[in-house]
Amino acid sequence: MNLRSLDLNLLVVLQVLLEEQHVSKAADKLDMSQPAVSRALQRLRQTLADPILVRTAKGYDLSARAVAIRPQLKQVLLDVEGIMQPERFDPSKAKGVLKFTGLDLELVLLMPEVVRVLRLKAPHLRIEIVPQRSEHFDLLEQGEVHFLATGLQPKTVQDQYRRMEVITTSHVCVMDKNNPLAKGMNLDQYVSAAHGLVSITGKGPGAIDVILADMGYKRNVMLRLANFMSVSEFCANSDLIFTLPEIMAKHLMRNDALVIRPLPDGLATPDVRFYFYWHERFQHDPMCCWVRSELEALLANR
Structure with missing residues (x-):
């Protein structure tokens, strides 16, 4: 059978017909008209090549095939319902x-x-x-x-x-507490200082360098690091200045050899x-x- 030609709604009707074994009762339970259920039954009979409901002296009974497929159909519809419902996540049991x-x-x-x-x-x-x-x-x-x-x-x-x-967070400067620029610096002093740069890719200028270039300046990047965690070790007891997001700079202040200073006036950087x-x-x-x-x-x- 080509499943694309099968109307899944027919399976819902079939399940109720197998339960009620009566067209009118099935129609009431499905909130459908009796002619609509009768038409659905006729389509099911053609599809399954089976009468499904057979007349007896006491009314209707299930055909032999209908009896056989009733438990299978119930499980199939439960499986389809499970597939179509959103999956639930229980954090207390999740693995x-x-x-x-x-x-x-x-x-x-x-x-x-x-x-x-x-x-x-x-x-x-x-x-x-x-x-x-x-x-x-x-x-x-x-x-x-x-x-x-x-x-x-x-x-x-x-x-x-x-x-x-x-x-x-904004940008700030991190430097050794004995760096002369810790007492204050202007833009020219900042540009002329020895800078450290954290470059994850190892390529290209930093964001600060792009901003300075637009202003007509170029700073002296004397050390390029591959990660942020080593900044404090390289910055302490040196003349290097690192320009970092403030949240990162504050984390590095666990090293009491370092200090945080603002960027010089005239150097405006967007928040990170x-x-x-x-x-x-x-x-x-x-x-x-x-x-x-x-x-x-x-x-x-x-």
């Missing part, structure tokens, strides 16, 4: 793996509180922090992670990504916005929907 990725310091800043909440409410759900790649959004694109924590934006078509803003991104493929995934609701609750309470 599986939830995967996040992001840059080292961004994850340190954003993820611990998230993990604590998820562990409390979904104790059987395993959480993995997947190492980031040079192309920031690759893991999302390839379906290898559920969420990406980042302050960057995708360079490709963006309509496949959804996002949730986590925090907004950190997001949780996810791919469109997980927009309706029950587990990811629940995780997003927990993230929203966390952000609302900040």
Whole structure:
């Protein structure tokens, strides 16, 4: 049989006919007219090549095939109903793996509180922090992670990504407390200083360099690092200045050899916005929907 020619509504009518064994009673239960149910019965008889209901001295009875298919039909309709209903996610019983990725310091800043909440409410759900790649959004694109924590934006078509803003922060300078510029600096002094730059890809200028170039300036980048976690070690007891999002700079203040200073007057930089991104493929995934609701609750309470 070609299933495309089968009207699934007929199976619902068939189930009630097998239960009631009477056209009028089936029509009442289905809230259909008796002629409509009679037409449906006729179509079922043609499709199954079986009378389904047979007349007896006491009314109607089921044919032998109808008796055989009645338990099968009930299970089939239950299975179809299960397929069509939205999947339910119970965090207290959920198992599986939830995967996040992001840059080292961004994850340190954003993820611990998230993990604590998820562990409390979904104790059987395993959480993995997947190492980031040079192309920031690759893991999302390839379906290898559920969420990406980042302050960057995708360079490709963006309509496949959804996002949730986590925090907004400004830029500041981080330097050794004995750096002469810690007492104050103007734009020329800032540009002439020795700068450190965190470059995840190892390519191209930093965002600050682009802004300075538009203003006709070029700073001296004397050290390029591949991650944020090592900034304090390289900055302490040196002449290097790092320009970082304030939320990251404050985290580095665990090293008491460093100080935070504002950018010089005349250097205006846009705020940095950190997001949780996810791919469109997980927009309706029950587990990811629940995780997003927990993230929203966390952000609302900040």
